[in-house]
Amino acid sequence: MKKLMFAAAALAMTASLGTAQTIRMGTEGAYPPYNFVNDSGEVDGFERDLGDELCKRAELDCTWVKNDWDSIIPNLVSSNYDTIMAGMNINEERKKVIDFTQPYTPAMPSAYAALSGDADIMGGVVAAQTNTIQAGHVAESGATLLEYATPDETVAAVRNGEADAVFADKDFLVPIVEESGGELVWVDGYDTVPLGEGIGMGLRQSDTELKAKFDAAITEMKEDGSLNELIKKWFGEDALIFE
The missing domain is CATH 3.40.190.10 (Periplasmic binding protein-like II)
Structure with missing residues (x-):
């Protein structure tokens, strides 16, 4: 045994x-x-x-x-x-x-993108993905935060006029801005925002x-x-x- x-x-x-x-x-x-x-x-x-x-x-x-x-x-x-x-x-x-x-x-930078380089990111409406450090940053900035479930929706909000700008990881936004044919641009002075x-x-x-x-x-x-x-x-x- x-x-x-x-x-x-x-x-x-x-x-x-x-x-x-x-x-x-x-x-x-x-x-x-x-x-x-x-x-x-x-x-x-x-x-x-x-x-x-x-x-x-x-x-x-x-x-x-x-x-x-x-x-x-x-x-x-x-x-x-x-x-x-x-x-x-x-x-x-x-x-x-x-x-x-x-x-x-x-620590990869974040960035603001908009339809115009002079978009109001401090007093306007800014889109960010929910539960991100970018959303938390916008909420404390004085801007009105619009949160979305997916990152693509944050960009769409700018394009359809719901938001003045989008705030996200710059690496995510770079190809979108570059491929937009000038429709989307970096917000002046806010194309590189240290965060995280x-x-x-x-x-x-x-x-x-x-x-x-x-x-x-x-x-x-x-x-x-x-x-x-x-x-x-x-x-x-x-x-x-x-x-």
Whole structure:
């Protein structure tokens, strides 16, 4: 009987060692170039590239889950997935609810875009995506804040006259402004607004071991230069990188 019990335990241990831990990576899939859904219906973008590499280095088996932005933190806390990689800036308010890895981007600037460079962004109406640091900034600026569930809706609000300007991550707005044919322009003096601590991976506060694994993988990518190369790939040669 003892031999049978020992054999069963050894078999269970072997099976456990041979099975990689599966981690569900939550993202929005609607915030290029950070994350988006490609023509094949798959999650794509900077964070997909980075997340897959981090999982490989951490020896984790990762799958991707798409979730609307306005419920992305509650669904992490409710264990519907295990991480958030969705262009989420690290700030003190979010730290009260979830934990973050170290940032995997420098503190990327935000920007205001409008139909005119002299748009009133302090006393007018400004569109921002709900539950973002940009929305919080607008709310404290004196402008009237219009919040929308998706980033595309914030841009549409400017185009259809509902808002005087949109405030968002500059990296999100750059291709939209450039491809607008002059319809959208940067607000004078507000094309680069420092905001946030950098973008990091959100995790449940109880998942300290998982956080440590991802932190180690991010550190490794910073040290070998591969993280900077990914940033340049998706944001251009002039993008902010880690020194």
